[in-house]
Amino acid sequence: MLLKKLGQSGIEISAIGQGTGIHHSLTNREVYRELESTIRSGIDMGITLIDTAPVYGDGASEAIIGKALKGIRHGVVLATKVSPENLSPAGIKNSVEGSLRRLQTDRIDLLQVHWPNPQIPISDTLLGLKDMVQDGLVRYVGICNFSFKDTQEIHQQLTSKFLASVQVEYNLFDRSIEREFLPYGQQEGITIIAYSPLHRGRIVANRKQYAVLQEIANTYHKTPAQIVLRWLTVHLPVVVIPNTTNGQRMKENAESIDFDLIDEDVRYLEAQCTGHFREISPRSIHVADDSGRSVYRTLEEALGNAMNCVPSPQELAEQIATGDFLKPVRLRPVQSSHDRFELLEGRIRYWAWVIAHGFEKPLPALIEDFS
Structure with a gap:
């Protein structure tokens, strides 16, 4: 498995991670019962970055991950989130304590702000995040779904000592982060965690683009999804967190790193496939x-x-x-x-x-x- 640094920390993370927000089942706890065996098989294949959130299955995702990691927690980089209604210092503390209980661990490797909340001053949120790091409950901090302008301002206040990652959508369909987020992450040493890397299973924008992708995939004896995951992870700061509860798909995700795309194919792919x-x-x-x-x-x-x-x-x-x-x-x-x-x-x-x-x-x- 290809490993990359988490921001400017000493932590190494797998370039392919495990997303655990399944479909739109934000409150459907039953869906998450399928996760436990999939998570363990992914870890066995070297996919050791696991991303979750309290809102996924109303806590069910975190609870299942906690069960799956019994005895192997030390080999995993665990990332979870704080929901926007909990972004006061007290709310962050309560949220982290709840996540720790469900995850059955004593420390979160990466705590991410899930969405911004204009009702709570960002200075209060950043204070609460720093408190969690200083108390030893959290190792590093990340943010998700913030605008580029807000990301820059938060980075200036937190510095790379605390801010390790920015989580945004990135795939062949939506490449809008290439204008600002991607070069900024590379310049500042901030990891870009790409969610929905396969565009919710649709991968590209239309049939013509899919035919181009299939043509390239045939050359490498890979699937179109594997080509996309490899293309994304070619970018230095980028790691991806595809969601799956399917063991075969997990295996395909892991095997998307065991080959290299030649520059000519990268250029052809980028020219032909975009939103x-x-x-x-x-x-x-x-x-x-x-x-x-x-x-x-x-x-x-x-x-x-x-x-x-x-x-x-x-x-x-x-x-x-x-x-x-x-x-x-x-x-x-x-x-x-x-x-x-x-x-x-x-x-x-x-x-x-x-x-x-x-x-x-x-x-x-x-x-x-x-x-």
């Missing part, structure tokens, strides 16, 4: 609900924020109004229409954009089309 970026009028977008999650369907619902989303659409709109936008929303064309789209991912960002700019200003989007 189809466009700016789309919000009026052309239907807020679909095929993910099993509740969504706001009207502007009034988004402004009311009855689901208590953190950050709320209004709070995110204030950030967007300053020009600070996390990443494009994800769309697919409505069948038999070239100018109508379904919103697949980024529902809060969609409404935040509308609150900030109205329905007339086009918003950044990536288009997926397998029709």
